[in-house]
Amino acid sequence: MALANFIDRAATAASQVLTDFHLGDFKTALEKQVVAVAFDDNAVSCAEGRATLDLTVRLLARLYPILAILPLDDAASTQAQALERLAKSINPKIGIRRSGKSATICVVAGAMRPSLGCPTFFMGSEGWAAKLSRTGPVGSGSSSLPYGAGAASCFAAANVFRTVFGLQLTGAELDEYIDLSLFTYSRRKSGDPSPIEFPVDLGETHLVGLGAIGHGSLWTLARQSGLSGRLHVIDHESIELSNLQRYVLAGQSDVGMLKTEFAMNALGSTALKVEAHPLRWADYVAHRGDWRFERVGVALDTAADRLAVQGTLPRWIANAWTQEHDLGVSRHGFDDGRACLCCMYLPTGRSKDEHQLFAEELGMLEAHDQVKTLLQTNAAVPHDFVARVATAMGVPFEPLARFVGQPLRSFYQQAICGGVVFQLSGGSRLVRTVVPMAFQSALAGIMLAAELVKHSSGLPASPTTSTRLNLLRPLGSHLHDPKAKDSSGRCICSDEDFIGAYRRKYGNTVEQPSKVSAA
Structure with a gap:
């Protein structure tokens, strides 16, 4: 058995949430774990149970080097090999046990209770509802809905993580019982x-x-039967090895593939007409010519990119995010008196330019002019630049030499965000860019897909702007955030020109909030 070949990216993510983080101790803690996935006929005989098992293995195999795959009856045994193959497609060197004797933690799908002496989490679902219990089985429902089933996997994976690293987390008690509707x-x-x-x-x-959140959405849409329509998928990048840390659908064989091509393959068995656009949003909009966008799901990384999407005035937007302390989804019209997407991300005070942030992260404040030029021209980073970064970071040059000749963004994403420098420094060079855990990104993506489906079905607008969850603590009792429209007058939703352009595109129709409780 061995840790995955992208473990340094996972360690980067963990270093941002764990106190007193040391890379060696983190890896040792993972290597001591044998995480059991137990299941029975109740789980494998229904779509919800199979979805829960699929996503659970996809999440756990990205972090833990040993899984025990434990069918609890003869009928369940037919699925064991498929789950083992799935785990190995993510980490080919993962250890697979077929006995629970050495299990340190167990997650269970189905109606049976395994005879194990380790902490155990029972996961399941009922349609839109995700269920988790520490006391007994919760079973899997008979619907074809993936929302509760997928969310249950994320809750289970989060509790496994909090069990292993609870002493390094603040307020990380375990969930005793969850029955949460994603509706x-x-x-x-x-x-x-x-x-x-x-x-x-x-x-x-x-x-x-089509990054980590986008993968959560693709996983969900691919498993929801009865969807039709035209889905445009937009992303200009390809899948890199470090992405496997939290791209729940991706395996080793997908590295190097365009994300848009991957999305088309993932949705190939659905009735959706998928159109791939390997472009940035601005380039896609310019190429498209038609600036009317009925419904847009936003799974982007930066505030600037989100502002750019809202600036093109879609009729309706669902936005998903992950950040240090929570994840969530927000819903936005524009000319409805409520917060638009820009209201959520309006800068306050003086903010640093992108090139200044890059220079700081690279430890080369004095080179911000060169960094600015490299970013603006998309020029290749020269040998001496990479050598200076290595010196500034206190790491050897040789492992970074392969990045010479790449654009600065690519160098930054792979060497810094991808965990190369983090590993070379023994974990002492922490990454400032937020790198979520896989279960956080997956749940945000599931929530985003759920909002797209709910809105497409013709349901009235949600009565609340955003919904937030923190998977590093027990599930809270108040998940909704009634974000108000910006009152400063600075936002584009208060600008008469933008309002006029929106009305010319879509008329004056305003969606009425749903009367469904948002408690």
Whole structure:
């Protein structure tokens, strides 16, 4: 068995949430774990149970070097080899156990209880609802909905992480019981009040950003039967090895593939008409010519990119994010008196330019003019520049030599964000850019896909702007954030020219908020 060949990226993510982080200790803690995935016929015989198992293995195999795959009855045994192959497609050197004797933690899908003496989390779902319990099985529902099933996997993976690293986390008690609807984001007392009737036509929908959050959305949409319509997927990048740390659909064989091509393959078995655009959003908009966008799902990394999408005035936007302390989704019209996407990301005070942030991260404040030129021209980084970065970072040049000749953004993404410098420095060079854990990004993507489907079904607008969850702590009781429209007058949603352009595109129709509780 061995840790995955992208473990340094995972370590970078963990270093941002764990106190007193030391790279060697982190790897040792992982190597001591045997995480068991137990399941029975109840889980493998229904779509919800199979979805939970699929995503659970996809999440756990990216971090832990040993999994125990434990079918609890004969019927479940038929799925064991498929789950083992899935784990090895992510980490070919992962250790697979077929006994739970040495298990240190266990997650269970189905209706049976394994006889293990380690901390155990029972995961399951019922349609839109995600379930998790520490006391007994919760079972899997009979629907074809992936939302609750996928969210349950994320809750389970988060609790496994908090079990292993609880002493290095603040307020990281374990969840005792979860029964959360991704339809209303309320703790359920009964069934969801307004179930959606499938099939659902997505119309013309755009998904912008096919990174970690985008993968969570693709996983969800690929498993939702009864979807039709035209889905545009937009991203200009290819999958890199370090991306496997949290791209839940990607395996070793996908490295180097265009993200848009990967998305088309992932959705190939659905009835969706998928159109791939390997471009940045601005380039896609210029190429498209038609600036009417009925529905846009935003899964981008930066505030600037989100502002650019809102600036093109889509009729409606769902935006998903991950950040240091939470993850979530927000919903935005424009001419409706509520917060637009720009309201969420308006800068306050003086902010640093991109080249200044890059120069700081590279430890070369004095070279900010050169960094600015390299970014603006997309020029290749020269030998002496990479050598100076190595000196500034206190790491040897040789492992960074392969980045000579690459554009600065690529060098930065792979060497800094990708964890190369982090590993070379023994974990002492922490990365400032937020790198979420896989279970955080996956849940944000599931939530984004859920919002796109709910909106496409014709449901009234949600009564709350955003919904936030923190997977590094027990699930909170208040998940909604009624973000108000910016009152300073600086936002484009207060600008008469932008309002006029929006109305000329779509008329004066304003969606009415849903009466479904947002408690």
